[in-house]
Amino acid sequence: MKENKVNVKLILNDSEKICEANIGDNLLDIIRKNNIDFDTPCNGNGSCGKCRCKIKENTEIGASSKKHLNKSELISGIRLACDTEIKSDLTVELSNKIKDMTVLISGVEKEFKINPSVQKHYIVLEKPTLDDQRDDLMRIKDFLKEYLKIENIDIDLNVLRKIPKALREDNYNITVTMFDNKIIDIEPKDTTNNNYGLAIDIGTTTIAVYLLSLYDGSQIDVISEVNNQRNYGADVISRINYTLENPDGLKKLNASIVSQLNNIVKNIAKRNNINIDNIYDTVIVGNTTMIHLLLGIDPENIAKAPYISGFTEAMELNPKDIGFSFKSNISIMPGVSSYVGSDITAGILSSGMLESEKYSLLLDLGTNGEMAIGNKDEVITCSTAAGPAFEGANIKHGVGGILGAISKIDLSKEEKIETIGNQPPCGICGSGVLDAVSEMIKYSLIDETGRMFDEEDDDFEFEEYEYLTKDLVEIDGMKQYVLAKDSKGDVISFTQKDVREVQLAKAAINAGIQILVKEKDLDFNDLEYLYLGGGFGNYMNVQSSLQIGMIPLELDGKIKSIGNCAGSGAKMYLLSKEYRNLIIDKVNTSKYIELSNRKEFQDYFVNGMMMERIYEPAQKYTQNQGITVDTF
Ligand code: FES
Numbered sequence: 001m002k003e004n005k006v007n008v009k010l011i012l013n014d015s016e017k018i019c020e021a022n023i024g025d026n027l028l029d030i031i032r033k034n035n036i037d038f039d040t041p042c043n044g045n046g047s048c049g050k051c052r053c054k055i056k057e058n059t060e061i062g063a064s065s066k067k068h069l070n071k072s073e074l075i076s077g078i079r080l081a082c083d084t085e086i087k088s089d090l091t092v093e094l095s096n097k098i099k100d101m102t103v104l105i106s107g108v109e110k111e112f113k114i115n116p117s118v119q120k121h122y123i124v125l126e127k128p129t130l131d132d133q134r135d136d137l138m139r140i141k142d143f144l145k146e147y148l149k150i151e152n153i154d155i156d157l158n159v160l161r162k163i164p165k166a167l168r169e170d171n172y173n174i175t176v177t178m179f180d181n182k183i184i185d186i187e188p189k190d191t192t193n194n195n196y197g198l199a200i201d202i203g204t205t206t207i208a209v210y211l212l213s214l215y216d217g218s219q220i221d222v223i224s225e226v227n228n229q230r231n232y233g234a235d236v237i238s239r240i241n242y243t244l245e246n247p248d249g250l251k252k253l254n255a256s257i258v259s260q261l262n263n264i265v266k267n268i269a270k271r272n273n274i275n276i277d278n279i280y281d282t283v284i285v286g287n288t289t290m291i292h293l294l295l296g297i298d299p300e301n302i303a304k305a306p307y308i309s310g311f312t313e314a315m316e317l318n319p320k321d322i323g324f325s326f327k328s329n330i331s332i333m334p335g336v337s338s339y340v341g342s343d344i345t346a347g348i349l350s351s352g353m354l355e356s357e358k359y360s361l362l363l364d365l366g367t368n369g370e371m372a373i374g375n376k377d378e379v380i381t382c383s384t385a386a387g388p389a390f391e392g393a394n395i396k397h398g399v400g401g402i403l404g405a406i407s408k409i410d411l412s413k414e415e416k417i418e419t420i421g422n423q424p425p426c427g428i429c430g431s432g433v434l435d436a437v438s439e440m441i442k443y444s445l446i447d448e449t450g451r452m453f454d455e456e457d458d459d460f461e462f463e464e465y466e467y468l469t470k471d472l473v474e475i476d477g478m479k480q481y482v483l484a485k486d487s488k489g490d491v492i493s494f495t496q497k498d499v500r501e502v503q504l505a506k507a508a509i510n511a512g513i514q515i516l517v518k519e520k521d522l523d524f525n526d527l528e529y530l531y532l533g534g535g536f537g538n539y540m541n542v543q544s545s546l547q548i549g550m551i552p553l554e555l556d557g558k559i560k561s562i563g564n565c566a567g568s569g570a571k572m573y574l575l576s577k578e579y580r581n582l583i584i585d586k587v588n589t590s591k592y593i594e595l596s597n598r599k600e601f602q603d604y605f606v607n608g609m610m611m612e613r614i615y616e617p618a619q620k621y622t623q624n625q626g627i628t629v630d631t632f
Contacts, residue, residue: 009091027084041393043233044082051081056091114217118280122190125172136163154182194278199570202286209264223264228256236289240303254296258323282328283574287341302338309338334587339383344370346569349583351531358528365536369509373516382593384508389501390430397492399427409435412618425484431540436494437502438544450499452479506550507608514604524554533565
């Protein structure tokens with residue numbers, strides 16, 4: 001081994017990989033260089049505390065490790081990878097939480113008339129004679145004009161090249177594939193059934209690819225995966241930072257998504273036994289940063305004031321220009337602004353709000369709380385910097401929606417928690433975070449300002465639930481409520497700081513809702529629905545969102561979860577020219593409100609920090625003994 005070279009053994013689940021590194025290299029860089037999926041929500045800037053790994057050898061403790069890890073973790077060799085400098089041979093155990101993520105693929109499906117931009121027409125042409133010497137293309141165009149009333153017909157050179165052979169292979173019986181008025185394919189025989197399209201939803205965390213028949217509109221298959229860009233940060237800002245901090249950062253993130261989509265499309269065609277060349281249209285939606293990264297457009301200005309993106313309008317693109325290995329036309333759905341992307345416009349479309357007289361709200365909660373108010377005449381949108389608390393980031397024991405994540409909490413029950421997949425608890429995901437705060441208010445473990453109960457200063461309100469206070473402890477000077485222990489016996493708790501994070505997020509969301517409603521001079525009673533989109537909106541307990549004051553209580557009874565509404569909207573855009581035109585038109589005339597520019601935002605925000613108890617504790621039915629915690 002050369003002088004400054006060392007070996008790093010990376011152990012991941014049951015496999016291991018020995019990698020070469022230089023002394024002085026950063027451990028996270030080595031993990032990334034070796035293409036290992038590893039959760040790094042803050043893109044390695046030391047703020048999230050999630051890139052934990054266990055190192056066998058004794059290593060120095062970096063400042064971020066000191067900040068995020070407790071004494072026993074540090075003693076057992078746990079370090080943050082982004083904070084660890086390699087100085088000798090190392091054996092590193094990684095716990096990979098990325099691949100087990102649950103992905104929401106179902107949304108609200110509406111019934112509508114199928115009328116896709118891509119249509120296949122089986123036509124039987126008259127054969128040429130000495131009296132009829134029209135060339136092949138003219139013969140096709142004349143037929144399309146006369147019988148199908150298609151004017152101004154266009155064609156690409158690569159399709160033109162196929163015509164002479166295709167026409168004569170089956171005696172002038174051909175199938176012509178049109179994208180609006182452009183001929184995009186010519187095949188001999190009747191192939192009208194072999195007409196497929198894709199709707200792709202590129203989320204910051206997950207990707208869903210739907211295969212649909214453009215012949216009858218049916219969904220044939222769906223593949224969903226964790227977005228491989230996750231290795232470069234959990235949220236859009238971390239990914240943009242990666243492109244700024246690394247000279248080839250944009251190239252890497254672009255290559256990551258393009259190659260992941262190439263593989264998924266290849267697989268979905270193969271496993272359904274369809275010819276990949278019969279996929280003619282692919283509609284792509286995503287937040288504005290995801291779309292920039294897909295197209296290799298520098299997203300730098302999205303992250304800094306005045307927050308200007310390269311583009312937001314609808315696009316029809318050539319797959320080759322993007323780097324796709326399949327031939328389908330690429331339709332990019334229009335977005336509104338840097339922080340209201342086409343995933344939200346797709347949600348607006350699928351919610352149905354554009355088809356109603358009455359106004360409705362749409363709320364999509366992720367790192368940002370994107371929201372819209374609209375009806376058949378107009379749409380107004382805004383985005384609040386809600387922070388990633390509901391994605392598990394910035395929460396001490398927060399995790400994404402992975403197996404084992406605590407997703408439901410009910411303090412009245414003997415089993416206080418439920419986990420995803422009923423697996424042993426490993427952390428708290430967004431819906432669990434929401435429940436934690438809601439339940440703590442309900443049972444008087446925090447007061448309306450968010451302060452945790454203190455037995456020295458406060459009287460506990462509900463005698464029959466007083467045992468719950470036993471799980472309120474102080475660890476390393478931080479008050480926290482213990483929810484469970486993980487498989488290694490380590491405590492999973494919700495801290496005072498976590499409560500504050502949730503208060504900030506929910507106050508921002510509440511303020512956004514209030515401003516949108518006020519913008520239209522409406523009352524909450526005037527609204528038809530509040531649609532909740534996205535994974536978190538689908539899994540969260542609506543009562544908890546009302547209890548913590550994130551959603552105004554007046555909207556109780558009008559709240560509808562619409563699942564992966566971005567995917568549903570992409571499918572509608574793929575299958576219906578009418579819906580395609582409708583959303584393009586509404587986006588063109590929509591209004592975007594920059595909340596940071598609104599004076600009243602601050603007032604709503606400050607008021608929104610409070611959390612009044614609206615639900616009483618459940619009737620007591622059993623005694624719980626609490627969890628024993630070792631503090632140090
Ligand atoms: S602290 Fe290391 S990736 Fe966030």
